[in-house]
Amino acid sequence: xxxxxxxxxxxxxxxxxxxxxxxxxxxxxxxxxxxxxxxxxxxxxxxxxxxxxxxxxxxxxxxxxxxxxxxxxxxxxxxxxxxxxxxxxxxxxxxxxxxxxxxxxxxxxxxxxxxxxxxxxxxxxxxxxxxxxxxxxxxxxxxxxxxxxxxxxxxxxxxxxxxxxxxxxxxxxxxxxxxxxxxxxxxxxxxxxxxxxxxxxxxxxxxxxxxxxxxxxxxxxxxxxxxxxxxxxxxxxxxxxxxxxxxxxxxxxxxxxxxxxxxxxxxxxxxxxxxxxxxx
Numbered sequence: 001x002x003x004x005x006x007x008x009x010x011x012x013x014x015x016x017x018x019x020x021x022x023x024x025x026x027x028x029x030x031x032x033x034x035x036x037x038x039x040x041x042x043x044x045x046x047x048x049x050x051x052x053x054x055x056x057x058x059x060x061x062x063x064x065x066x067x068x069x070x071x072x073x074x075x076x077x078x079x080x081x082x083x084x085x086x087x088x089x090x091x092x093x094x095x096x097x098x099x100x101x102x103x104x105x106x107x108x109x110x111x112x113x114x115x116x117x118x119x120x121x122x123x124x125x126x127x128x129x130x131x132x133x134x135x136x137x138x139x140x141x142x143x144x145x146x147x148x149x150x151x152x153x154x155x156x157x158x159x160x161x162x163x164x165x166x167x168x169x170x171x172x173x174x175x176x177x178x179x180x181x182x183x184x185x186x187x188x189x190x191x192x193x194x195x196x197x198x199x200x201x202x203x204x205x206x207x208x209x210x211x212x213x214x215x216x217x218x219x220x221x222x223x224x225x226x227x228x229x230x231x232x233x234x235x236x237x238x239x240x241x242x243x244x245x246x247x248x249x250x251x252x253x254x255x256x257x258x259x260x261x262x263x264x265x266x267x268x269x270x271x272x273x274x275x276x277x278x279x280x
Contacts, residue, residue, distance in 0.1 A: 061101055145168050146171070
């Protein structure tokens with residue numbers, strides 16, 4: 001075993017060559033191609049415009065049945081400050097032209113103030129394995145990355161997650177990855193494949209210890225962590241957990257740890273492969 005290998009870790013799975021799925025199945029003696037399941041796209045939320053908020057308030061001047069719809073309009077925007085300014089301007093305009101709407105106007109301003117001061121709801125989620133839906137949730141969270149993705153996990157033999165990484169890169173996301181060094185040589189591992197495809201990859205350099213972290217930082221604000229190794233075994237058989245949370249302060253701590261390891265593992269690919277690295 002090369003480099004005075006480490007003791008076998010209970011988290012490691014026995015890896016075999018990945019089976020190739022058959023493209024065709026027999027049906028009543030004839031071969032028919034599998035029909036791919038249709039991809040259902042999530043409905044996109046249409047952003048509220050300033051004119052829409054103004055028209056809504058004018059149409060509901062004096063009405064008491066407005067709160068729910070007004071909240072929806074205010075929330076459906078990436079720039080709520082502009083909507084709030086327009087709403088306040090419209091309310092004052094309505095009250096100035098009709099003093100009987102004064103109490104209505106006060107209630108609108110109170111609602112707007114409450115909504116604008118309400119703290120943003122942060123992402124908090126936990127899910128467990130083995131469960132196909134949990135893997136889908138993890139892929140969905142990886143799909144939210146827009147700028148950066150720092151991956152620091154022990155193993156990667158799950159093609160679904162490897163493809164989620166590729167999808168992120170295709171969106172323009174900057175990706176760095178750290179793994180245990182054994183993953184560079186293990187049959188069935190996706191780590192060397194991603195390295196050979198040009199991804200930035202580093203591994204640990206201690207033959208007597210494992211790089212055993214399992215965390216991801218997305219866009220410097222969202223952390224994904226837990227017991228879950230990124231393997232088929234962990235998805236389909238092991239009892240594992242994952243937590244996902246949005247917290248920039250905690251994310252900074254994880255980024256510091258990632259950057260420390262990244263610096264410590266400089267040149268690790270060349271050493272791990274005995275100088276046979278592809279030069280990435």
